[in-house]
Amino acid sequence: MTQDENELLKLLFTNGYPDEWNSNTNFSDYISKVGSYKVDDLLKEPNKLKEEQTIVSEHTQELAVSNYKTFIQTSQCSKDLFNRFNTIEIDLDKLLKNIPSFEQKCQTFAAETNDINTLRKLNSLTLTRNAQLLEILELPQLMDSFIKDGLYENALELASYVRRLYAKHSDIPIFKSILNDVEKSWLVMLHQLLSQLRADLTLPKSLQIVGYLRRMEIFTETELRLKFLQARDTWFQNCISTIPNEDATYHLNKTIEMTRVNLFTIVTQYRAIFNDDEHSPLSQVKSDVNQNIIFFGWIRNKITEFLTILESDLQKGVSSIDSILGQCMYFGLSFSKVGCDFRSLMVKIFTKVISKHFQQSVSKATKNFEKNMEKFTLINKNHPSVPWKMKITDPIQPPDSLIEFYPLADYLNQILTAFNELRLCPPITIVCNVVHYLEESLLAVCKAILTLYAQERQAFNSNSKDAFTRLCSCFADDLVPYLQKCVHVIFPPNVIAAHIGVNVQQLQKENISFMNKAKIIEPIRHLLPVKIEPVLNETTLRNEGDVVDIVSKNEAVNEE
Structure with a gap:
């Protein structure tokens, strides 16, 4: 408004007017219009305004009367609008408060939908590459x-x-x-x-399996050798464990056969798979372990286990020990092809077992003789009904004079049984043991004869004394020389002399294969007639053992 209009307003409204009228265009137009009136018009203006007011009031009343329902509805609508606007205002305030959280959730949702979109693309790609x-x-x-x-x-x-x-x-x-x-x-x-x-394998199959293990590169070459030997040893032990052990002979025969065949199979497979040649590529691999020691150490353990089984079964008692020896020697000889000839290790076992078995047989014969002598008596003994001092045509025929005294005859039969078993496989190294066992046994027999004399001499008559003299002479002159002859048949002095590089006289001097007759008959020497013992020469000793088939067989066994 202009300054004139403001002054006019002050004149018209001395008490002031609402400020909102200033923004009303109608009010401004009216003030402009009033300002242009003349004095007469201004004087007429109040009445004119009153008339217009009256007309408007009347018109309003008529309108209110005619449209009161509309006014009521409008009022109610206005009230509802007011209330709703208040509610909208409250909700808008809440909305304004939650807008930051809503914005953050929208951002999160956008990010999640972006990831979902990425996953969807990946799933689509996965579906296309499904195969x-x-x-x-x-x-x-x-x-x-x-x-x-x-x-x-x-x-x-x-x-x-x-x-x-x-x-x-x-x-x-x-x-x-x-x-x-x-x-x-x-x-x-x-x-x-x-x-x-660990199962039974052929050579091609074992080569194939070890080839696979090499390509797997789990074991080093040394570890692979150990694993191979351990696995094959498990199979070998399973084979050995299936052999029945009730019969020592059967168990030993099957053990020898199975050990020889299976060990040779394992050795063949090992040597075909693992080349120990110094120029082979595998041998040039640096290793702190001597790989040859692995193989030979394992072979040594297997041989040691076999020797343990051999010794155990032999001690239990087996038949045909010469057959067992032949198989074992063939076994040891066959392993000489792989540098493991162990025949020398079995010699001690066989000699020990043969010597022990002979000792047990001689000891049993001695005990039986002592028992028989407890029941034997010379009292009222008549003259013998058997030929006495008959001429012997066969050099290994037992003396007939022993028949008169059944304890001596039975003793000799048992000793001959032991000799027959020994004759099948007589190692030269046990000849001294054989002689020693016989000397101890004969000395015990001599003492048993002396005990008989001490018990019955007071009741002896002339026949009994003659019988006792014949008993002592039979023991000293027939039994002991005959057993000496049997020893020389089994162990010919010329063979022993050739084996150790001396002559027969030296053997006799050193008492090698010769029994000490003087020591044996010492307890009853005073009861024997006085005789002069001839000195044996080499020719006589050779003739004593001149039994062609027996000597040749023993020489062959000893040479083997």
């Missing part, structure tokens, strides 16, 4: 199938492919999982291969 992914995911199952069907060549190639795949994509977890599953199957394959090594 390729399925092949990769089924690699562990394929590995298990190969191992189950024994297709180890394919399993090795598949495992190598999975390792290369993981090395290329080591940042992807699924490849790590696949590699772990394949590694578990890898260990199952290792267990199966080692289990097959």
Whole structure:
């Protein structure tokens, strides 16, 4: 408004007017219009305004009367609008408070929908590559199938492919999982291969299995040798354990046969698989272990175990010890091809067992003689009814004079049984033991005869004294020389002399294969007639053992 209009307003409204009228265009137009009136018009203006007011009031009343319902509705509507505007205002205030949280959630939702979109794209891509992914995911199952069907060549190639795949994509977890599953199957394959090594295998099959183990690269060359020998040893021990051990002879025969065949098979397989040549590529691999020691150490243990079984079964008592010896010597000779000739180790075992068995037989004969002498008597003994001092045509025929005294005859029969067993396999190294056992036995026999004399001499008559003299003479002049002759038949002095490089006279001087007759008959020497003993020469000693078939057989056994 202009300054004139403001002054006019002050004149018209001395008490002031509402400020909102200033913004009303009608009010401004009216003030402008009033300002242009003349004095007469201004004087008429109040009445004019009153008339207009009256008309408007009347018109309003008429309108209110005619449209009171509309006014009521309008009033109610205005009230509802007011209330709703208040509610909207409250909700808007709440909305303004929750807008930051809503904005943050919208941002989160946008981010999540972005990830979902990315996953959707990945799923779409996965769906298009479903066949390729399925092949990769089924690699562990394929590995298990190969191992189950024994297709180890394919399993090795598949495992190598999975390792290369993981090395290329080591940042992807699924490849790590696949590699772990394949590694578990890898260990199952290792267990199966080692289990097959513990079974009966041919050479080509063993070569194939060890080839697979080498390609697996789990063991070093030294460890692979040890594993091979351990696995084959398990199979070997299982074979040995299946042999019945009720009969020592059968058990020993089967053990010798099975040990020889199976050990030779294992050695052949080992040498074919592991080349110990110094110029071979495998031998040039640096190692702190002498690989030859592994093989020969294992062979030594197997031979030691066999010798233990051999000694144990021999001590239990076996028949045909010469047959057992022949098999064992053939066994030891066959292993000379692989540098493991162990025949010398068996000599001590056989000599010990043969010597012990002979000692037991002689000891049993001695005890039986002592028991027989307890029941034997010379009282009222008549003259003998058997030929006395008959001429012997056969040099190994037992003296007939022993028949008169059954304890001596029975004793000789048992000693001859022991000699017959010894004759089948007489080692020269035990000749001194044989002579020693016979001397002790004959000395015990002599003492038993002396005990009989001490018990019955007071009741002796002339016949009894003659019988006792014949008993002593029979023992000293017939039994002892005959047993000496038997020793020389089994162990010919000329063979022993040639073996140790001396003459027969030296053997007699050193009492090698010769019994000390003077020591044996010393307890009853005073009861014997006085005689002059002839000195044996080499020709006589050779004639004593001149039994062609027996001597030749013993020489052959000793030379073997």
